[in-house]
Amino acid sequence: MITYPLLNDGAAIGVTASSYGVSPLDRKLFEQACERMKEKGYRVHCGETVFKQNKAKSASGKTRAEEFNSMMQDDAIDLIIPPWGGELLIEMLEYIDFSLVQEKWILGFSDISLLLLAITLQTGLATAHGPSLADLRGKQTDNTTAMWQKVMSTIRGGSIMQKSSAKYQQEGGVDVNSPFIFHLDEPTVWKSVTAGEVTLSGRLLGGCIDVIRHIIGTPFGNVQYFQQNMIHNEPILWYLENCELNTVDLRRSLVQMKLAGWFEHCSGIMFGRSGANRPVDSYTVEDCYKELSEELQLPVIYDVDFGHVPPQLTLINGAYAEVKVQNGAGRITQYFKD
Structure with a gap:
């Protein structure tokens, strides 16, 4: 529960x-x-x-x-x-x-x-x-960042929908003359490994892969216990973002998650935008996403609005979510159910 x-x-x-x-x-x-x-x-x-x-x-x-x-x-x-x-x-x-x-x-x-x-x-x-x-x-x-209050004010049994941002901040700081923190200047495009409309649903879990990978194999990272006892074997929809890893370190981390069973009973994976993802020997992050999708036989979407490249959605660990991506735009509806 x-x-x-x-x-x-x-x-x-x-x-x-x-x-x-x-x-x-x-x-x-x-x-x-x-x-x-x-x-x-x-x-x-x-x-x-x-x-x-x-x-x-x-x-x-x-x-x-x-x-x-x-x-x-x-x-x-x-x-x-x-x-x-x-x-x-x-x-x-x-x-x-x-x-x-x-x-x-x-x-x-x-x-x-x-x-x-x-x-x-x-x-x-x-x-x-x-x-x-x-x-x-x-x-x-x-508008994207401001949703934190509405999301966290959602009552038990209720739901809240968020849409993909119109633009994101590609790099740099803020305009000192602007009342906003972020300088959103690049069009947002949610992407998918596969073509066409993509839908995903499941219980949200995730975070910054740089750090959450380090509790694999510890008492703090028992995903199987959570799935069996807290959400009664419902599928997990993972959201992951990369702060500093190059593409091979990201790949190693994802393989470790797979071998540890974190992707068992998984319905799909979302990756946030990243300023990292540096290619190694022409191995790109798109290669990494494609391989993961093929190995797990799961949908993978990426460049979603969360992580270190603002703005970002407010995602609730444990909530049930339905996600739809079509023509570069997306929406996520979270249900606060037991």
Whole structure:
């Protein structure tokens, strides 16, 4: 059974640095994000880890986990949003008390997606893969990114539909004269390994493949247990995005997932846009997607709106989703069912 939190007006956001903290150089940017949340009516509570950053982490894994555990137990905090991603969230997993996990949203992506996936697999709590707090600091928010509030406000038993973006940000920073965070300048095209209309459906699971692959074979990555006990053998629809891997490292990671049984009872795979995917000896990411599709005999779609190339949809681990891709456009409907 999947448990779905509910985002209410005036909710209290607990900010804890589960990976990177906020350095002095980034403090103004972070404070802008907090101010935007307050303008939307949310209350913001920052943990002690937030303004710490040294040697690729905000604090030790144990310290970060203790603060996360504390926020989970704190009835005054309604949802948890880390400032952004990072590199070493995996260090805190062994110190998380999963028995203390309560019905509250956790939102983020990149390194944070490892926390999201582990929580959902261990507890059946739905978690939200979407914008980081820093991505919400603009005076205005594009239509795709802005859906995070509507998605997380969906009631149990309800559904929410999101469409592919019109444009995405290919590279670079933001226009300082723009009220938006992202400079969306390239037409969005969702693609498929096979021609024609593609439809997929199943229970969503996924995240940044760079980091989630590292819990394969650990107690935190028991996909089979989740499938049998939480979703009663329904098919899994995987969504995966690549932050830094070249094409052969991506291929190795996908083969490892296959050998570990993560793709058993799978209905399809979605890949987000990526600024990585560097070819090796003419081996391209399209080659990788095609081989995976042929081996698993599953539909594969790619360049979907999630990951490190903005904007991105808000995808809920554990929710049932129906996806349709046709003529470069797509839509995804998520159903918050048990």
